[in-house]
Amino acid sequence: MEEKYLVCEDSLEGIFTGIYEAYSLKEDHNHLHIQIGEEENLRLFASYTGIIPDSGKAVKVSRTINKELGEETYMCICRALASEDRDKGEAVYKTVVCGLHMKNGRQVMGNLANPYVHKVFELSRSTNNEVLHLKGFLRFQELESGILFAKIGPKNNIVTFLAPHFADRLPLLNFIIYDEIRGLFVVHPASKQWYLVTNTDLDPNIIQNYSEEETKYQELFKYFCHKIAIKERKNLKLQRNMLPLRFQEYMVEFW
Amino acid sequence: MMHYKVMEDMSIMEKLGILTDAAKYDVACTSSGVDRRGDGKGIGNTAAGGICHSFSADGRCISLLKILFTNECIYDCKYCINRRSNDVVRTSFTPDEVCELTMSFYKRNYIEGLFLSSGILYNPDFTMELIYQTLYKLRREHRFQGYIHVKAIPGADPLLIQKAGFLADRMSVNLELPTAEGLSRLAPNKHRKNILAPMRQIQNGIKSNKNEIVLYKNAPRFVSAGQSTQLIVGATPENDYQLMTVAENLYEKFELKRVFYSAFVNVNEDKELPALPGGPPLLREHRLYQADWLLRFYGFKAGELLSEEKPNFNILLDPKADWALRHLELFPVEVNRADYQVLLRIPGIGVKSAQRIVTARRNGFLGFDDLKKLGVVLKRALYFITCNGKMMYNTKIEEDYITRNLLSVKEKLPFDKDGITYKQLSLFDDMSFSMQPDVTDTHKAVLGQL
Numbered sequence A: 001m002e003e004k005y006l007v008c009e010d011s012l013e014g015i016f017t018g019i020y021e022a023y024s025l026k027e028d029h030n031h032l033h034i035q036i037g038e039e040e041n042l043r044l045f046a047s048y049t050g051i052i053p054d055s056g057k058a059v060k061v062s063r064t065i066n067k068e069l070g071e072e073t074y075m076c077i078c079r080a081l082a083s084e085d086r087d088k089g090e091a092v093y094k095t096v097v098c099g100l101h102m103k104n105g106r107q108v109m110g111n112l113a114n115p116y117v118h119k120v121f122e123l124s125r126s127t128n129n130e131v132l133h134l135k136g137f138l139r140f141q142e143l144e145s146g147i148l149f150a151k152i153g154p155k156n157n158i159v160t161f162l163a164p165h166f167a168d169r170l171p172l173l174n175f176i177i178y179d180e181i182r183g184l185f186v187v188h189p190a191s192k193q194w195y196l197v198t199n200t201d202l203d204p205n206i207i208q209n210y211s212e213e214e215t216k217y218q219e220l221f222k223y224f225c226h227k228i229a230i231k232e233r234k235n236l237k238l239q240r241n242m243l244p245l246r247f248q249e250y251m252v253e254f255w
Numbered sequence B: 001m002m003h004y005k006v007m008e009d010m011s012i013m014e015k016l017g018i019l020t021d022a023a024k025y026d027v028a029c030t031s032s033g034v035d036r037r038g039d040g041k042g043i044g045n046t047a048a049g050g051i052c053h054s055f056s057a058d059g060r061c062i063s064l065l066k067i068l069f070t071n072e073c074i075y076d077c078k079y080c081i082n083r084r085s086n087d088v089v090r091t092s093f094t095p096d097e098v099c100e101l102t103m104s105f106y107k108r109n110y111i112e113g114l115f116l117s118s119g120i121l122y123n124p125d126f127t128m129e130l131i132y133q134t135l136y137k138l139r140r141e142h143r144f145q146g147y148i149h150v151k152a153i154p155g156a157d158p159l160l161i162q163k164a165g166f167l168a169d170r171m172s173v174n175l176e177l178p179t180a181e182g183l184s185r186l187a188p189n190k191h192r193k194n195i196l197a198p199m200r201q202i203q204n205g206i207k208s209n210k211n212e213i214v215l216y217k218n219a220p221r222f223v224s225a226g227q228s229t230q231l232i233v234g235a236t237p238e239n240d241y242q243l244m245t246v247a248e249n250l251y252e253k254f255e256l257k258r259v260f261y262s263a264f265v266n267v268n269e270d271k272e273l274p275a276l277p278g279g280p281p282l283l284r285e286h287r288l289y290q291a292d293w294l295l296r297f298y299g300f301k302a303g304e305l306l307s308e309e310k311p312n313f314n315i316l317l318d319p320k321a322d323w324a325l326r327h328l329e330l331f332p333v334e335v336n337r338a339d340y341q342v343l344l345r346i347p348g349i350g351v352k353s354a355q356r357i358v359t360a361r362r363n364g365f366l367g368f369d370d371l372k373k374l375g376v377v378l379k380r381a382l383y384f385i386t387c388n389g390k391m392m393y394n395t396k397i398e399e400d401y402i403t404r405n406l407l408s409v410k411e412k413l414p415f416d417k418d419g420i421t422y423k424q425l426s427l428f429d430d431m432s433f434s435m436q437p438d439v440t441d442t443h444k445a446v447l448g449q450l
Helices: A012-024 A055-069 A071-081 A088-101 A105-110 A115-137 A159-169 A212-228 A236-242 B012-021 B095-107 B124-141 B158-165 B180-186 B192-215 B240-253 B282-297 B319-326 B351-363 B368-373 B399-408 B439-448
Strands: A003-008 A032-036 A046-050 A148-152 A175-179 A184-188 A195-198 B064-068 B113-117 B147-151 B170-172 B227-233 B258-263
Touching: A003 A012, A012 A032, A012 A055, A012 A071, A012 A088, A032 A088, A055 A071, A055 A088, A055 A105, A071 A088, A071 A105, A071 A115, A088 A105, A088 A115, A105 A115, A105 B351, A115 A159, A159 A175, A159 A184, A159 A195, A212 B012, A212 B095, B012 B064, B012 B095, B064 B095, B095 B113, B095 B124, B113 B124, B124 B147, B124 B158, B158 B170, B158 B192, B180 B192, B192 B227, B227 B240, B227 B282, B240 B258, B240 B282, B258 B282, B282 B319, B319 B399, B351 B368
Parallel strands: A003 A032, A003 A046, A148 A175, B064 B113, B113 B147, B147 B170, B170 B227, B227 B258
Antiparallel strands: A175 A184, A184 A195
8 A cells, every 4th residue: 555644844733733634544454654844865666745734624533532541641732742863743643653553552651662752761861861851950041121031952942831930930030041952932021921932032142241249159059059069079070961061052151 | 025136237148157067967858748729819828739949069958048036045955056155146037027038039039938046035925925926927917828937946835836737738836856865865955745746736736736627617717737857867876666656656656757867977976976977878868768768658667667676777778679678479570560669669660650651551461661650769669560460571589689680780879979879869760761740749759858
C-alpha cells in the first residue's frame, strides 16, 4: 500500500489538525504519517498532502486526548510538541493511536515498550528538564522603570511553561521574560494575567538602562557565590555538569 | 533588651563576605520540602522538588541565601572556624539587612529563600530572639512567602523556638558528632541532651500541628517542610555503622526529613582533630549518602548494610551492589514477576526504573531491550535478573566473578578529580543510554546536597 504523508505546520494547532485529518481518512494508521514542514528528500511511492491548520479541528483533537487519555498524557504531549525534534509530530500521532486502542487509554504513557510512546516520553522529559533548570537559572535584571527583565535562550519552546511559575511567585511585580531564539516575550503586568507577544510587537532594544541598584546586587551576589564555595572541595567539572555552559552565559554570576 | 554592637563602619558587602564564609560548611537544600503557591498578595512560593539556582565552584548547589546572622560565638567547638578562641573578624547583620538582601536576591531569582544560622551572641535566648525578629519582619512586613530554613539554637527558650517554627519552612538542629563522647571531646560547651531537646520539641510541634490542620484548615503551619540535621564525617573515629545507626534512629525516632553528612574540612589545625592529607573524606561522605538513600527510599535497614564485624562501607563498591553480592542466594530475580520491593534491591535498578517496570509490564512481557529503554543500567543489572526465565548472557552467579565484572565497569563518582571518567552519579541508577535522569534526580544524587 502507498505511504501517505500529511505535511503539517510546526505548531500544536498544525499537528493536532494533522491528527484530525489522519483519522478522517479512515485508513490503516501504519501507512499514514505526520511530517512537520517540507521534506527535502521526497520518497518514491509516497504521496504528500499539505495540511492547513484549523483551530476548530485542533480543539476537537485536544478534547479527545484530554478525555480519553487523561490530562497528564495531554500535558506530556504538549511538552513533547514544545521540543525542536523533527519527528515529534509522528511520535505524538502514533501515541494517540496507541492510546485510543488501549482498554484504558490513561495508561498509555506507561507503555514505554512502544517506540512512539517512548519518544514522546523522552521529548516531554527533556522539555520538562529544561523548564526545571530555567526556573532556577533564569535571572531577572531590574530596569530603570522598575520592570524585571530576563533573557533566555532555551533549546525548547518553553517560555509559556515558565510564565505561570513566575506569575505565581512574583504576582505584584512587573516582569518580562524574553526568549531571544524565538523572539517571544512573556509580559506580566503587576496583579494581572500574563500574556505572550512576539518581537514584531515589542522592540528588544528598548531594554537598555538598568536601575541604579542593579549593579550593586549583581556584585553582592557574585561575591556571595564566590564565598560560598569550599576551596578544599573545588570541582569545576561537577559545577559544569550540574550547570551547563549554555545556561551560564545568561547568568549574572558568570559574567 | 541587650544591645549588640553592629559594626557601623563595615559595608554590607564585607559583612556578606564574612558571614557567608562562616556559613558555607552547613548543608541545606530545598528539596523534600513543601509545595506552597503564592496568595497573590506578597512575593514568593515554594516547590516540593526544590529548585537549584546556581552551582558554586565546588559543584554544590546554591539554592538559599546561606548566611550566619552573626559569627560572634561564646562556644569553643574545636572544629568550628568561629570558635571563641579563634582570632577572626567578627560581625553581625541587623534583621533589616537580612530582609533587604533576601528580598532583592529573591526577586531577581538568584535564590529560593533564606537559610539563617548563627553563632551564639551573648546567650542562646538573645540569639534566637534576633533570628525570630528577622523572620517576623520577612514574613509580616515584606510578605515573603518563599522558603525559610532556620537553625534552632540549642538551649534557647522553647517558646522562642516555637514562635520561629511558625514562620519557618524547615528547622534544624545540628547533631554534628554522632556520639556523646565525640561531642564532649570536640565541643566541650555543647551537650547531647541540649541538642536532642529542641529536636524533640520540633518533632512534637509538627505532630500536634498536623492534628490542628485536620481540624482547622487554616491553622498556621509549623515547620511544614520538616526538620533536618547534619553529621560531620571524619572528625572523630566513629565508623560508618555507628553513623548509619544514628541516622536510622533519627529518621525513625525523631521523624527527621533529612540527615545531611558533611565531610570534615580541617580549618583550625587543632591537636584534637585528625590531619587529612588527602583532603576531606569525600568518598566516605558519598557512600553515606548512597546508604542514606537506601534507608529512605529502598526499604533497607542499617543492619542489613553494615554490622559490628563489617563496620565500614566498601571503598570499591556502592552499598547496594555490596549488599547484593553478599546475598546471591536471592538472585537472579525474574523482572516480569518480582515485587516492587524486590526490584528495588537489584543493582542497576532505581526507584524510577522500578516504578516504570511495574507499569510497563502490564502491557506485556518485558525483554532486555525494553528494560534498557526504561532506564535500567543493564551493565550492572544483568548478573541479577532474568527476563522470561532467561539471563541476558550465560553468566555465573558467583561472588568473585560478578565482583570482578562489576568493578570493570568503572563507578561514576561526582568528585573524580582527573575528570577523564567523570560522569554524574545518580542514586536512582537512572543514567541509562537512551534516557537522561531528571534534573531533580541528578541534583538529589550529588552529595545529597540539594
